Amino acid sequence: MxxxxxxxxxxxxxxxxxxxxxxxxxxxxxxxxxxxxxQKERTPLNLSLVLDRSGSMSGDKIKYARQACKFVVENLEPDDNLSVVIYDDQVEILSASAPVKDKNALKRLIDGVTDRGSTNLSGGMLEGYNQTKKTYNTKHINRVLLLSDGLANAGITDEKVLQQIARQKNTEEHTTLSAFGIGADFNEVLMTNLAEYGSGNYYFIDSPDKIPSIFAKELQGLLSVxxxxxxxxxxxxxxxxxxxxxxxxxxxxxxxxxxxxxxxxxxxxxxxxxxxxxxxxxxxxxxxxxxxxxxxxxxxxxxxxxxxxxxxxxxxxxxxxxNSFNKEVLQQIILFENNERLETAMGEVDHGNYDKAKTLIIEIKTEMTVQMKRLPNNAEILVRMGGVTRRLGRWDEALALHTRAAQ
The missing domain is CATH 2.60.40.3670 (Immunoglobulin-like)
Structure with a gap:
């Protein structure tokens, strides 16, 4: 080290x-x-705000998203480039990529965004990348900020293809992506993986109070390369x-x-x-x-x-x-592998396969119980185990409701 x-x-x-x-x-x-x-001078930013305005974003979700976008605008400088892309089943460039000169005009445009239509997440994401490419600069931080509930139902909806887009843009065009999941009923697996493959960060916005701290953290990170x-x-x-x-x-x-x-x-x-x-x-x-x-x-x-x-x-x-196993690495193996299994289970829930999801969760819980014997009293694993147990309880309730509805 x-x-x-x-x-x-x-x-x-x-x-x-x-x-x-x-x-x-x-x-x-x-x-x-x-x-x-x-540093006397900070690194300029080249950002694209990609805002989901689809029908599933109605109510508080679209309000939170508008607030978040305006917070970003307010904290940029004249030498930063910003574009704003909105999408439902159609993709619209609300403001093309350009230096941030008139913040009030940008915020007025954002205030006019309302929810409608289905969710062409892929189209919005690709246009965000396209906008950052137009003002790309190797000396700037180039990133797409995706605000969505991740419930894609138009355009490209295959989650693995969407992840590969984020990966390709990261490796080939050197533009990263951070994902902001909005509201309680969002696709956590997709949004997390988009951030991972896009080499950015993932955040969850469930209340307006969290917006300043979440975006301050994201922007502070971008400004401190x-x-x-x-x-x-x-x-x-x-x-x-x-x-x-x-x-x-x-x-x-x-x-x-x-x-x-x-x-x-x-x-x-x-x-x-x-x-x-x-x-x-x-x-x-x-x-x-x-x-x-x-x-x-x-x-x-x-x-x-x-x-x-x-x-x-x-x-x-x-x-x-x-007697030569590294306990720190064993902990990481347990956390990474069970997280992947948990993602698989959540994917089954998204497709309505509650029985399969429950079976997978029981397998995860059983295996973690065995693994904990090798790492007794490990705080992080105990926390994860508690989360798995709570999720199993919630899915038991969902399965019961699903069964009653089918009868």
């Missing part, structure tokens, strides 16, 4: 020893940015290992390397990646992972390169192997 750098890099395997019968290996990577030092053009590469022993799953951040597998295009890193931001490898053949000798982080330091303008090697030693000593 390199504490003196703007971004610290910590790499840990779930176990530094490998046995002949080992089937899986996990590698956990944790990046932490230092607090930004005061500590590193740009960041990239992470993990070289692994491809003769013995194959990548089976990547959690936490989208990566591209290229032969014996996994590449993560991180781009901008903000003050005190933390990014975590968990990589699951399957063992193709037993280890005959010591092997190693080589993890390299590169970025441009925003305060010194220097290109920084940090490399860490994580060695795996072969052992036939079962006691040594069993």
């Amino acid at each position: 390199n504490e003196e750098n703007t971004i610290s890099l910590k790499v840990s395997a779930d176990n530094l020893y490998v046995s002949k019968d080992r089937k899986e290996i996990y590698l956990f990577i944790d990046l932490k940015a230092k607090k930004a030092t005061l 500590v590193a740009q053009n960041a990239s992470l590469k993990v070289k692994f022993p491809s003769k013995t290992l194959a990548v089976s799953k990547i959690f936490g951040y989208p990566g591209q597998v290229k032969n014996d390397e996994i590449v993560f295009d991180i781009k901008d890193v903000f003050s005190e931001e933390q990014k975590s990646v968990l990589i699951k490898f399957s063992v193709k053949e037993p280890f005959a000798e010591e092997s190693a992972f080589e993890t390299t982080l590169t970025y441009d330091d925003a305060s010194t303008f220097k290109r920084i390169l940090t490399t860490e090697k994580t060695h795996l030693k072969v052992t036939a000593d079962k006691n040594l192997f069993d």
Whole structure:
């Protein structure tokens, strides 16, 4: 771990020893940015506000969304670029991307937005990207801010395709996306994944009181860039290992390397990646992972390169192997894998498959109970376990209502 750098890099395997019968290996990577030092000039922003005005946004939702958009406008500077895109089944450019000169005019336009129609989320999102592209600048922070309940029912509605759009725009056009879920009945899985694949942040707005703090946090982060053009590469022993799953951040597998295009890193931001490898053949000798982080330091303008090697030693000593598991990595494995299962269960609920969702939740709860024996009294896992139990109770109620309605 390199504490003196703007971004610290910590790499840990779930176990530094490998046995002949080992089937899986996990590698956990944790990046932490230092607090930004005061800068005389802040980095300009190039933003697109994409506002869902569909019928499902009626009532408080559209009010919250308008308030949020006006808060963003009020906190921008003349050298920032902003566009405002609204959508229902049709996409409309309320204000094309341009420097923020007349805030009052922009706020009046936003005040005139009312709810109507169905939800072409993909069309609105794509136009937001298109607007940021028109005023794209490598020296600016380029980001789409998507405000929606995520209930897409027009245009592209396949959630995996929508996620890939966010990923593609992030990797190819270097424009990130933050998602703001609005109201209690929104598609949490889609909105969370759009932010993850778009390398942005995810927030939940359920009351107007939260708008200032949520958007202050988002804008403060955007205004406190500590590193740009960041990239992470993990070289692994491809003769013995194959990548089976990547959690936490989208990566591209290229032969014996996994590449993560991180781009901008903000003050005190933390990014975590968990990589699951399957063992193709037993280890005959010591092997190693080589993890390299590169970025441009925003305060010194220097290109920084940090490399860490994580060695795996072969052992036939079962006691040594069993007692060498890294508890921090085990915790991350439990949290990441069960979160993915929970997303699958929530997807079943979205499609009305309450029985399948309940079965998955029971499986998650059972497995977490077993896993907790390895990490007793782990606070984060106990909190997650409580959340799973509460969700199971709510879905029991939903299943009962669904069953009565069908009778």
